Amino acid sequence: MKRVLSNKWSIAVFVLPTVLFFTYIVIVPIFKTLYYSLLNEIQAKVGDQSHFVGLENYIKMFTVGRRNTFPGAVVNSLLYAALSIFVQLPFSMFIALLLAGGVKGESAYRNTFFVPVVISSVVVSLLWQRIYKGMLPQAFEALNWTIPKNGFLGNKDTKIWFSFLPSLWQYVGYHMLLMYGALKSIPQDVLEAAKVDGAAGAKLAFRIQIPMIKPMLKVCLSFSLIGSFKLFDTPWILLERSNMDLPALSMYVEMFSNHKYSYASAQAMFIVVECLVFTVILNWLFREQKEGGKELKRG
Amino acid sequence: MKKKLSVGKILAQIFLVIWLVVCLFPLYWMFTMSLKDTNEIFGGNVVGLPTQWLWSNYASAWGSGGKVSTYLLNSVIDTFATLLLTSTFGFMSAYGLLRMRWKGQKVVFTYLLMGMMIPMHAALYPLTEILLTLTKTNWALIIPYTAFNIPITVLILSGFMSNIPYEMEEAACIDGSGIYRTAFTIILPMMVPALITAAIFVFLQVWNELLLATLFTTTPVRTLTVGIQQMSGQYQTDYGSMGAGLVIATLPTLVLYMCMSGQVQKSLVAGAVKG
Structure with a gap:
């Protein structure tokens, strides 16, 4: 038995193809990106080694100047993250609490709220494009409200906000479902006990339910944060083609329109590092809380 | 007590129905758009049902146009x-x-x-x-x-x-x-x-x-x-x-x-x- 399960040949047959394929397509390219990000432009283009410029591309990325749009792009992605965390998540939580508390039509609502999640973000973006260009202006006109100058997607100051809205809208259902599932798995007797002690409504939610689903909140938070750094589809479709208002867009344009491969590689690496750093921070934050939770249980 | 509870429930239902509409509206919009002509989409009938159901849009998307x-x-x-x-x-x-x-x-x-x-x-x-x-x-x-x-x-x-x-x-x-x-x-x-x-x-x-x-x-x-x-x-x-x-x-x-x-x-x- 043990011999069969430790047979080196069969292990290789099972595991090796996947590992090699995965390494070649996912891991090697990442190290190549890192390598390109340390070269100067010409070297990266012709594939000539030998000339490292060190962190020059990274320094250039964050040198504040009128023509450097990358710091602004990062700020925009953080704005999206903030919107997602402080508006989208609480809103999803509110819906999840309502549904988990048992309302009429609970599962019908849940299933319908999730519909936008399964639709392609391309379709969602194109629909919202028509809403911004067709329906909203008409509605605003009818109500005598002022439309932003150059339209919702043309105004320099506001367009970024409008480009965020579709994906914020789309993923409410996702967060709602994650939270709802966690809320539903809280043991009934805990809720009963809390209710006997007089906890209801907001008190029950803030004191009992939300603290108890912290692990799921971590999942939602990391989904929001990482999603905001990688955000591409919606703003790419909604805003004009050459815009560089978010890190992923900036990287794309620098790479495939401006052909600045090494500089764009540095931006790509920045996105990776940003994702990793925030993952580590979240893990650290939530590890602390877990220990606190243990103490509470003991007490 | 009981009355207050039911007010809360009604408010919850109203809220949920509104969000339901917000979730489904883009889909409705998509289906109706697929059956209208460009004039209707831009002009007087942005939100309503199509005046004529143009199934030909599907034919042109499927084959010739797209x-x-x-x-x-x-x-x-x-x-x-x-x-x-x-x-x-x-x-x-x-x-x-x-x-x-x-x-x-x-x-x-x-x-x-x-x-x-x-x-x-x-x-x-x-x-x-x-x-x-x-x-x-x-x-x-x-x-x-x-x-x-x-x-x-x-x-x-x-x-x-x-x-x-x-x-x-x-x-x-x-x-x-x-x-x-x-x-x-x-x-x-x-x-x-x-x-x-x-x-x-x-x-x-x-x-x-x-x-x-x-x-x-x-x-x-x-x-x-x-x-x-x-x-x-x-x-x-x-x-x-x-x-x-x-x-x-x-x-x-x-x-x-x-x-x-x-x-x-x-x-x-x-x-x-x-x-």
């Missing part, structure tokens, strides 16, 4: 090839990593899962070097889609696989069944629910993917996401047929969701809880 039939075929090919490959790779490596005993299995497992934390963006340019020669074929997307979805597939399968008792292998071994037969005729059938869970997740990822599809496809192998997005960029867009294209692109996922909403939700939760 090439939605080609896009759809390509999306289907790419998606199913990817699913076949992720399931095969995923099952085999999960089996080797979880059921067999060898030094370093944990390290390799972690190595594969690490892939989930890495955004595709980081590999784009080196990937173009590998895939550039393939952009006239469907492989240009099937290859990266498979590679990037292996980690999540392995993760979903592994959770399920470690719950299968080892007695299965022992009994099979005593009966004289070799390791491959054990894996593929005894364990694999038991893994079908997990394979479906993983497959639905990967299906939605691949069907809806835009970034790689934009980069690595040429006209004959365009997928729906790129194709439709390009239809909207044309100088004189025929919005009616674009709407029809949107409907055609969305219908497969919507039908899947309506048929098995519970399963789809389960898959996406499993895919999110990858922390």
Whole structure:
């Protein structure tokens, strides 16, 4: 038995193809990106080694100047993250609490709220494009409200906000479902006990339910944060083609329109590092809380 | 007390119904748009039902004006090839990593899962070097889609696989069944629910993917996401047929969701809880 399960040949047959394929397509390219990000432009283009410029591309990325749009792009992605965390998540939580508390039509609502999640973000973006260009202006006109100058997607100051809205809208259902599932798995007797002690409504939610689903909140938070750094589809479709208002867009344009491969590689690496750093921070934050939770249980 | 409670319940219902409308409105908008002509879409009848139901929009999106039939075929090919490959790779490596005993299995497992934390963006340019020669074929997307979805597939399968008792292998071994037969005729059938869970997740990822599809496809192998997005960029867009294209692109996922909403939700939760 043990011999069969430790047979080196069969292990290789099972595991090796996947590992090699995965390494070649996912891991090697990442190290190549890192390598390109340390070269100067010409070297990266012709594939000539030998000339490292060190962190020059990274320094250039964050040198504040009128023509450097990358710091602004990062700020925009953080704005999206903030919107997602402080508006989208609480809103999803509110819906999840309502549904988990048992309302009429609970599962019908849940299933319908999730519909936008399964639709392609391309379709969602194109629909919202028509809403911004067709329906909203008409509605605003009818109500005598002022439309932003150059339209919702043309105004320099506001367009970024409008480009965020579709994906914020789309993923409410996702967060709602994650939270709802966690809320539903809280043991009934805990809720009963809390209710006997007089906890209801907001008190029950803030004191009992939300603290108890912290692990799921971590999942939602990391989904929001990482999603905001990688955000591409919606703003790419909604805003004009050459815009560089978010890190992923900036990287794309620098790479495939401006052909600045090494500089764009540095931006790509920045996105990776940003994702990793925030993952580590979240893990650290939530590890602390877990220990606190243990103490509470003991007490 | 009782009266106050019911007021709260009514308010909750009103709120939920409003959000329900907000969730479904874009879909309604899409279906009606696909049946209107461009004048109606821009002019007097933006929101209402179409005055004339122009099913011809579908014909023009499908064949002449757009090439939605080609896009759809390509999306289907790419998606199913990817699913076949992720399931095969995923099952085999999960089996080797979880059921067999060898030094370093944990390290390799972690190595594969690490892939989930890495955004595709980081590999784009080196990937173009590998895939550039393939952009006239469907492989240009099937290859990266498979590679990037292996980690999540392995993760979903592994959770399920470690719950299968080892007695299965022992009994099979005593009966004289070799390791491959054990894996593929005894364990694999038991893994079908997990394979479906993983497959639905990967299906939605691949069907809806835009970034790689934009980069690595040429006209004959365009997928729906790129194709439709390009239809909207044309100088004189025929919005009616674009709407029809949107409907055609969305219908497969919507039908899947309506048929098995519970399963789809389960898959996406499993895919999110990858922390």
